[in-house]
Amino acid sequence: MDVFGILNTMEQIGLYIHIPFCTSRCAYCDFNTYAGMTHYLDAYVNSVCKEIGSVSQSAPQNLYISTIYFGGGTPSLLSISHLKKILGMIHKNFVIVDHVEINLEANPGTVNLSYLKELRRLNINRISLGMQSAISEELMLLGRQHNTIDVIRAIKWARQAGFENLNLDLIFGLPGQAMQTWQASLEFALRMNPEHFSLYALSVEAGTPLQGWVNRGLIDGIDPDLVAEMYEWAGDRLEAAGYKQYEISNWAKQVNNEYLVCRHNMQYWRNQPYLGFGAGAHGYAGGLRIANVLSIPEYIDKCAKGETGEFPRSPATISEEFIDQKNEIAETMMMGLRLTSEGVSADRFHKRFGKALTDIYPDEINELIQWGLLEWDGNNLRITKNGRILGNQVFMRFV
């Protein structure tokens, strides 16, 4: 395997830091996150720093970092000194490019003005708030700990602290949710005037309390037709309010001639390299997709032992998969087609793989265009509005 492969051609990479701590578990959540474990926070942050040091030392070249993303879990449970430590370690071990995007996910109710001001002092320049809904009953059903007042306050404080790039996450398609309450939530969120929206359809995941309630008939199941209507309505409403859809679930506003897309997530959708640190974090670099151990104590143990492999593996890596060109092409298609305005560029595809996109998938592309699910402008292949509703079925044609 050529460990230099991806990094030579696309030298800027993203860093993801997973913070798997939450104050309690939401009813629908199947992320790798844990409640009641904040006593591990100090040790965890030290382990993340060790992992960063170990991976950067094994890197075959200087790594240029264009985005850093603190995701979770609830990264806003980290103290300012925790964040300083991790960011200090990143600065010591990598080359940070000018205009780096540094994101932090936060739950409304876990931040205050002085915390947000300190985040800005650390050059964290994008904040993503898990608002989810503006309806108290829906927040209760989801098991969220915040209320609408917490959302209003968090946004006000974020603006006062100087955040000019703010995302709101919302969930739709809740069991029993009516179109009117979804519309009320999105209208409320629009009045908050964020630069970015991420809208997700709720999926009932195995093993979650929500799934148990649905299975036992305690709450209604989800009506897929209504979910599709909610999605379509939201897309039209956001476009009318001046937001541009650039990904299946994401909309951005233009500020100073630039759409404030999530640059970190663009790295994933363009199938470009990134490194992940923390329990359960994933990475993709040097042709390898790797994943870390899920449990917090095991992660801390593994980082303490410090047995590391070749780049991009770390002491916490427990699985790896070599991505050959065939898979890399399929993944590039699946992820690139999520980008509703950019799609997959034939030029970029040819540059990367030395092959024409239309030679590799002639039948799939023709068929999906005939069905009105994809469109082709001579260089970019994009998913249509109808295709977005059937997203996964379209993507799977390229696997």
Ligand code: SF4
């Ligand atoms: S706050 Fe987010 S990560 Fe934590 S339990 Fe709720 S949904 Fe999951």
